[in-house]
Amino acid sequence: MADAEGESDEQLAKLAQSGDREAFTRLLHSYELPIYHLAYRLSGDAEEARDLTQEIFVRAYLRLSSYDPSRRFFPWLYRLGVNYCLNQQRQQRRQPTITLSRLGRAQSGEDEDVMFDLPDMAAGPEELSERAEQQAAVNAAISKLPTDYQAVIALRYGADLDYAAIAETLNLPLGTVKTRLFRAKESLRRELGKGEKLWRRLPAPYPLTSR
Amino acid sequence: MEKATRTLPSDEQVEKMLSYRPPLREPLALVSSVLLVLPASVAPTPALAGRWRLLVAALCALGLLLTLVPDTYLFNLLLAALGDLRGTGGNVGQGISDWIASPSVGSGSITQELITQHPLVLLGLCVLVVGLLGLLYQALSSPLPRQAADRRLAQ
Numbered sequence: 391m392a393d394a395e396g397e398s399d400e401q402l403a404k405l406a407q408s409g410d411r412e413a414f415t416r417l418l419h420s421y422e423l424p425i426y427h428l429a430y431r432l433s434g435d436a437e438e439a440r441d442l443t444q445e446i447f448v449r450a451y452l453r454l455s456s457y458d459p460s461r462r463f464f465p466w467l468y469r470l471g472v473n474y475c476l477n478q479q480r481q482q483r484r485q486p487t488i489t490l491s492r493l494g495r496a497q498s499g500e501d502e503d504v505m506f507d508l509p510d511m512a513a514g515p516e517e518l519s520e521r522a523e524q525q526a527a528v529n530a531a532i533s534k535l536p537t538d539y540q541a542v543i544a545l546r547y548g549a550d551l552d553y554a555a556i557a558e559t560l561n562l563p564l565g566t567v568k569t570r571l572f573r574a575k576e577s578l579r580r581e582l583g584k585g586e587k588l589w590r591r592l593p594a595p596y597p598l599t600s601r
Numbered sequence: 602m603e604k605a606t607r608t609l610p611s612d613e614q615v616e617k618m619l620s621y622r623p624p625l626r627e628p629l630a631l632v633s634s635v636l637l638v639l640p641a642s643v644a645p646t647p648a649l650a651g652r653w654r655l656l657v658a659a660l661c662a663l664g665l666l667l668t669l670v671p672d673t674y675l676f677n678l679l680l681a682a683l684g685d686l687r688g689t690g691g692n693v694g695q696g697i698s699d700w701i702a703s704p705s706v707g708s709g710s711i712t713q714e715l716i717t718q719h720p721l722v723l724l725g726l727c728v729l730v731v732g733l734l735g736l737l738y739q740a741l742s743s744p745l746p747r748q749a750a751d752r753r754l755a756q
Contacts, residue, residue: 411639414639415632415636418635418636422631426625426631427622431619439623443631444631444635444638448638448639451635521621524621528618528621547616575615575616578619579609579610579611579612579615580609582615582618583608583609583610
């Protein structure tokens with residue numbers, strides 16, 4: 391991926407390694423959205439995903455020296471993001487906590503997970519509520535998957551990577567990625583089939599594009 | 602009895618649900634909040650850090666080599682010390698307790714004995730000490746990313 395000024399991510403990362411903060415800022419602009427969506431798929435909460443995104447970039451900056459500029463930049467960053475989110479998830483399971491933003495929303499009765507974050511502002515309140523319920527069910531189903539499956543789901547549907555890019559990010563053979571994605575989706579189908587049939591009504595809010 | 606049937610979402614429906622991506626509110630605020638917590642100076646570049654690590658490792662290796670390989674004095678002394686500990690006495694060279702009782706050089710100073718009879722061992726020891734100090738400096742000055750980031754985020 392090259393940014394607006396024509397420099398590749400690898401060149402920008404190399405500049406950032408030598409102390410160029412502007413180069414890192416440009417990387418941050420390029421990757422904030424896919425990293426945010428990746429974090430959202432792994433955390434299931436938009437506000438938490440925002441905090442995770444911030445943490446991931448801080449860690450990326452502090453660990454830039456471990457990045458090898460002769461390799462592609464995005465697998466390094468996504469790998470760091472996936473590992474960080476999954477570690478946080480593990481820690482939360484051991485010591486359950488609630489974020490301040492979530493607590494505030496819960497106290498004011500607004501904790502419908504994604505109510506604030508829905509993109510389609512023209513949708514009516516009923517549709518917004520249904521969508522929120524649907525996403526809450528999807529997030530709950532994802533959280534029940536093994537972490538290997540969560541990682542491929544987050545990279546495919548959060549960061550919007552294709553199979554080859556996921557394989558490169560996770561250092562896995564292409565076939566393994568395809569198998570994991572297939573099995574993960576099968577598990578999700580079964581899990582979502584247990585609850586209310588929320589999937590019957592709603593169209594996809596965003597079309598999928600491949601990086 | 603009526604057989605219970607369960608409807609599952611299709612693959613396409615699952616994909617549609619998964620394709621939801623919440624918009625990022627105030628992206629600029631996120632960027633500036635990240636930049637705010639970044640340290641003023643970046644971590645050392647890999648080339649520099651790698652060279653530094655290599656230099657320290659080379660110093661330690663050279664020190665060990667000079668101390669133990671060309672001259673068996675220190676090695677013998679270590680073996681003797683082990684012998685003393687076991688109470689069997691040193692098999693090789695002079696035992697530590699023997700050496701203290703009757704040092705091979707008149708003054709009884711180990712430094713003098715090293716200077717006069719085993720200068721290479723002394724040089725090796727000096728290089729080893731410098732290498733170990735370098736190692737210590739490296740360990741103490743390396744950043745602790747997790748704690749540092751947490752502290753900055755808490756501010």
